[in-house]
Amino acid sequence: MKKIRIGSGSAFWGDMLEPAIELAKTGNVDYIGFDHLAELTLSILQRMKVKDPSTGYIQDIKIWMRSILPITYKNGTKIITNAGGANPEAAAEEVAKIAKELGCDGLKIGVVAGDDIFPILDEISSKGIKLKNLDTGEEDIDSVRDKIVAANAYTGADEIKKCLEEGADVVICGRVSDNALYVGPLMHEFGWDFSDKYVDKLGAAVTIGHIIECSCCVTGGMSNMWKVSKDPWKIGFPIAEVDENGDAVITKPEGSGGIVNEWTVKEHLVYEVHDPGNYLMPDGVGDFTSLKIEEIGTDRVKVSGIKGKPRPETLKVCIGYRDGFIGEGLVMFPWPDAFAKAQWSEKWMRERFKLLGLEPDELRIDYIGENVLHDTIATMPDNDSQPNEAGLRVAARTKTRAQADMVRREASHLWTAGPVGSSFGAPLNPRPIIALWPTLVPREEVKPYYFIKEVSA
Amino acid sequence: MVDAQIKEFAFARSGDKGDISNIGLLAKNDECYELIKKEITSGRIKNHFGKMVKGEVNIYEMPNINALQIVMHNALGGGATKTLRYDQTGKSMGQALLKMSITVEKLVLERAKKAEEEIYKKYSNPDWGENL
Numbered sequence: 001m002k003k004i005r006i007g008s009g010s011a012f013w014g015d016m017l018e019p020a021i022e023l024a025k026t027g028n029v030d031y032i033g034f035d036h037l038a039e040l041t042l043s044i045l046q047r048m049k050v051k052d053p054s055t056g057y058i059q060d061i062k063i064w065m066r067s068i069l070p071i072t073y074k075n076g077t078k079i080i081t082n083a084g085g086a087n088p089e090a091a092a093e094e095v096a097k098i099a100k101e102l103g104c105d106g107l108k109i110g111v112v113a114g115d116d117i118f119p120i121l122d123e124i125s126s127k128g129i130k131l132k133n134l135d136t137g138e139e140d141i142d143s144v145r146d147k148i149v150a151a152n153a154y155t156g157a158d159e160i161k162k163c164l165e166e167g168a169d170v171v172i173c174g175r176v177s178d179n180a181l182y183v184g185p186l187m188h189e190f191g192w193d194f195s196d197k198y199v200d201k202l203g204a205a206v207t208i209g210h211i212i213e214c215s216c217c218v219t220g221g222m223s224n225m226w227k228v229s230k231d232p233w234k235i236g237f238p239i240a241e242v243d244e245n246g247d248a249v250i251t252k253p254e255g256s257g258g259i260v261n262e263w264t265v266k267e268h269l270v271y272e273v274h275d276p277g278n279y280l281m282p283d284g285v286g287d288f289t290s291l292k293i294e295e296i297g298t299d300r301v302k303v304s305g306i307k308g309k310p311r312p313e314t315l316k317v318c319i320g321y322r323d324g325f326i327g328e329g330l331v332m333f334p335w336p337d338a339f340a341k342a343q344w345s346e347k348w349m350r351e352r353f354k355l356l357g358l359e360p361d362e363l364r365i366d367y368i369g370e371n372v373l374h375d376t377i378a379t380m381p382d383n384d385s386q387p388n389e390a391g392l393r394v395a396a397r398t399k400t401r402a403q404a405d406m407v408r409r410e411a412s413h414l415w416t417a418g419p420v421g422s423s424f425g426a427p428l429n430p431r432p433i434i435a436l437w438p439t440l441v442p443r444e445e446v447k448p449y450y451f452i453k454e455v456s457a
Numbered sequence: 458m459v460d461a462q463i464k465e466f467a468f469a470r471s472g473d474k475g476d477i478s479n480i481g482l483l484a485k486n487d488e489c490y491e492l493i494k495k496e497i498t499s500g501r502i503k504n505h506f507g508k509m510v511k512g513e514v515n516i517y518e519m520p521n522i523n524a525l526q527i528v529m530h531n532a533l534g535g536g537a538t539k540t541l542r543y544d545q546t547g548k549s550m551g552q553a554l555l556k557m558s559i560t561v562e563k564l565v566l567e568r569a570k571k572a573e574e575e576i577y578k579k580y581s582n583p584d585w586g587e588n589l
Contacts, residue, residue, distance in 0.1 A: 039475070040538045135475040135536065222548070224468035224483075228580035261580060263468065263483065266522050270481025272472035274528045276519050289519050298586030323539065362534075364541040373549040375542070376507040377556060395541040435539050438475050 004189045006182055007239045009068075010034040010081075011215035013041060013058055017067060019216065019237040019256065024071040027239055027253045030189070032072075033181035034081035035213055036060065042175055043320030043434040045086035046118070046150035056087030057094075061172075065098050072169070073104045079170045080160060080181045086150070088113045088174045095172060096455050105457035110163025112173040114448035117317060117441070118151040124445050131319070131439040141437065147321040149434060153441065154316045156282030159450040160184025166452050175318075176448075182209030182240075183283045190244050194283075194311060202284030203308015204246030210279065210286065211250060211268055211303065212238040218250065218268040220258035231257030247304040249296065260299040269293070278309065282316075285309035314440040323435035324361065327404030328395045328428045329411020332368070334421040338390035339381055341419040342367055345392050348418065352410050358403060360396035368393055397433070404430030460558050461566045465573075467493055469551030478510070478532040478547040480554055482525040485572040488565060490523035496559045497525055505557045506532070509550075527554070 007029040009020035013036045023032055036058040049056025061083040072079060084091040092111045099107045117124065121141075125131060131141040152175035161184045163171045173181070183205040192198040192205065211218055215237045220229035229235070236256025241249040250265055252258060269288055273279055279286035290307035333341035346365050353363070368391030371378035381387065396407045408427050415424050463469075463482070466489040471480040482497065484490035499514035512530030519526060533547050534540035544550075579585050 038537075135477070135531075222470065224470070225580065228577055230583055259580060261585075263576070266483050266524060267468065267470040267481060269522065270479075270483070270519070270524055270526055271470055272474055272479060273481070273526060274474070274477070274479060274515075274517075276517050276526050289521055291521060293522055295586055295589055297589050298584055300586065320538075326541065362541055364534075366543065372543045374553050374556070376509050377505065377553055393543065395543075397539070397541060433539050436475055436536060 001243050002190070003241055003243050004031070004186065005029045005239055005241050006031040006033065006185055008033055008212040008215045008237055010036055011213065011217060012036065012038060013060065015215055017064065019235060020064065021067055021071070022253050022256060023237050023239070024068050024077055026255070029077055029239055031078045031080060031185040033213065034064065034079065034083060035178040035181060036081070036083045037085060037175060037178070039318055039436055040320065040434055042086055042152045042318065043150040049086045054090050057085045057091035058083040061091055062094060062098060065095050066102070069099055069104055070102055073102070073107060078164070078168070078185070080184060081171070082173045082176055082178065082181060084111070084113070084172045084174045086116065086174065088172050092172045092453055095170065096453055099455040100457050103457045104455055107170065107455040108168045109453045109455065110166070110168030110171040110450055111453060112159040112163065112171060112176060112448060112450045115153045115155045115175040115446065116151070117153055117446060118148070121148070121151050124441060129441060129445070131441070134438040134440065144321040144437065147323065149320050149322060151317060151319040153446040154282055154318070155446060155448045156180050156311070157184035157187055159448050161188045163450050163452065164188040168452060177282050178213045179206055179209040179281045180283055182213060186242055199284070199310055200306065200308045201246045202311065203286045204306040206279060206281040206284045206308065207286035207288060207291065207306045208240050208242055208248045208303065211265060212240045214268065214271070216258060217271065218264050219252045219260050220264055223264055223267060225259050225261065225263055229257070229259045233257065246306055247302065250301045250303060251299055260301055262293050262295050262301055265293055265301045265303065280312055282311060284311045313443055315443050315446055317439050317441050319437040319439060320434045321437060323433045324397055324399050325401050325404035325430050325432055326395060326397055327407030327430045328393070329408050330391065330393050330425065330428065331411055331414045331418065332389055332391040332423045333419065334423065335386060335388050338387050339385050340383065341422070342390040342392045343383070345414055345418050345422070348414065349394055349410055352413070356406060358406050360398050360403065362397045364395045366393040367391070401430050401432070458560050459563050459566055461561050462555060463493065463557045463559065464555035465566060466569045467555070469555055471547050471549070471551030473533055473537055473546040476531055476533050476536040478529045478550045480527040480551040482527060482554070484523040485569055485576065487523065489569050489572065492561065492565065493525055494518060497527065501557070502527060502529065505554065
């Protein structure tokens with residue numbers, strides 16, 4: 001039976017490079033998918049592109065390609081990435097330049113774009129399509145219209161598949177869904193399409209893509225298995241060995257660190273999923289309640305019997321808009337009376353804000369080591385408790401950068417005006433907020449396209 | 458009957474999509490799954506998290522893997538890019554749920570503790586899957 005080995009080389013902008021190189025070298029994989037985009041990333045990249053039209057893609061792609069292309073050019077592993085971000089054409093230009101320098105003669109680079117619907121947002125609205133906010137239920141996009149910085153559709157695997165059909169060795173995409181980076185190669189290799197006949201196969205592809213797409217988050221990272229993960233500093237990135245029935249074995253390169261067992265696969269299956277019977281992706285719908293997970297060897301877990309449903313008629317769109325600023329400060333207090341010093345400083349800070357007339361949209365003060373994470377369900381120490389140290393974190397959401405900067409300034413004033421021993425690190429700069437407005441648009445409103453570029457060295 | 462925390466019966470992994478926080482709760486064995494299925498209700502979740510979770514809570518069952526999927530709306534202080542929480546993407550929400558207390562039969566708790574012990578013991582052997 002035909003089997004395809006597909007690896008996940010990156011889960012976010014800033015992921016580890018070494019395990020990706022290991023995948024290319026010793027993973028014996030046919031494809032590696034690289035995801036670099038989070039919900040916010042396109043807004044950051046879009047703003048970079050406005051300042052300099054030759055940018056707007058994930059700059060890391062240069063280092064990644066310099067390290068990985070020399071290996072994959074020789075062994076034939078194909079690379080699928082969404083590092084193109086807001087500017088896949090420019091990213092491909094850069095990769096072509098690097099490939100030429102590396103002597104990768106004849107390398108074919110597929111470019112997938114067309115997910116950027118910012119320029120046609122008004123046109124879509126004018127057709128009477130409501131761009132309702134899926135998070136808040138708000139219907140009036142006009143209320144934030146002038147603050148929008150980016151609007152990108154999560155497109156599917158169609159164009160990736162077409163690039164592969166035309167012999168692409170590297171496919172550089174914009175905001176295709178992370179999932180499509182894995183679905184595209186499987187559709188191409190097994191001849192799956194969107195007809196009724198392959199609904200379960202596409203459901204399987206979407207599910208398998210989901211299981212591996214966050215790199216080490218299924219091989220012992222972010223895991224309840226952290227205590228038993230082997231050499232976790234050498235954690236391996238995952239590989240799905242997929243067969244034409246749509247079953248898969250999840251594993252990792254031989255000799256790599258980490259662990260793949262029923263728990264790491266289960267914990268990733270449930271990760272960032274809502275209705276598990278309807279995992280909606282642009283290329284299909286996975287039913288996670290139908291499948292079976294079984295350990296078949298050390299670091300080998302079989303996932304089988306995956307069912308699917310036809311792909312949705314709409315595509316998810318993520319709209320980013322400017323929405324004020326966040327100012328933040330952090331001060332630490334030593335024994336004796338560390339906790340009392342922190343409490344005194346909370347009061348000091350609140351009074352200072354009043355005095356200065358600062359009225360943030362939201363203000364939050366946390367006690368480090370006590371309630372930063374567990375918040376309302378944390379049990380706070382007694383007032384007379386004597387910890388070695390205590391810390392205060394203050395964060396505020398404001399309308400202007402100047403107001404956000406006041407928060408930073410006041411936290412730093414505790415260095416001199418606070419209780420004896422108050423300690424500080426480097427101050428945190430105010431940061432602009434890009435709020436997200438997730439919505440749906442009919443599939444036909446988005447027109448992704450692709451082209452192939454050949455390198456001659 | 459004894460009081461015990463959810464931590465004894467399940468593993469958790471949580472994440473975000475916008476302002477929605479989700480927690481996958483993985484029962485340590487069949488008995489634990491029946492228990493969490495009965496004990497974890499949207500009302501109790503709302504009550505446990507208090508003002509951290511402002512919206513609706515939906516719970517989905519995954520009997521094929523002994524898991525519950527808990528989806529909490531309006532639960533991350535506005536979502537990763539806007540929230541003032543240090544944990545912008547709600548990775549710790551699952552751990553916070555493990556703190557929830559329930560009342561169970563002493564034997565059920567003992568069997569759950571044993572199940573966890575066996576899970577970690579199994580994978581402590583680097584060749585744990587050799588004879589599968």
